[in-house]
Amino acid sequence: METTEDVQMLSFQIILHAGNARSHAMEAISHAKAYQFNEARQKIEAADKEFNDAHHMQTKLLQEEADGKQTNLSVILIHAQDHLMTAMTVKDLAVEMIDMYEKIQTLEG
Numbered sequence: 044m045e046t047t048e049d050v051q052m053l054s055f056q057i058i059l060h061a062g063n064a065r066s067h068a069m070e071a072i073s074h075a076k077a078y079q080f081n082e083a084r085q086k087i088e089a090a091d092k093e094f095n096d097a098h099h100m101q102t103k104l105l106q107e108e109a110d111g112k113q114t115n116l117s118v119i120l121i122h123a124q125d126h127l128m129t130a131m132t133v134k135d136l137a138v139e140m141i142d143m144y145e146k147i148q149t150l151e152g
Contacts, residue, residue: 062130083141
């Protein structure tokens with residue numbers, strides 16, 4: 044990254060996409076709880092698209108570091124990485140909960 048401002052902008056974009064992905068994952072859980080499984084899966088797909096955008100930005104940082112360019116670590120970048128990993132965990136749990144609610148519906152039926 045060229046400047047501290049570039050790293051900050053990239054960090055905020057990662058936070059934005061990770062936050063959107065987390066929101067989609069939480070909405071997926073709500074749909075699954077209501078046995079709306081198609082809608083739940085659509086929300087997981089939307090989360091995956093947001094994660095893809097975040098990963099592109101993260102990959103840019105990794106590629107630059109692999110090329111020998113040092114990135115100044117900042118609290119914002121660390122927060123962005125933490126936010127991304129937490130959102131990924133929420134999405135993974137949402138996928139498991141969708142499966143769980145499908146099994147519950149089957150057992151109730």
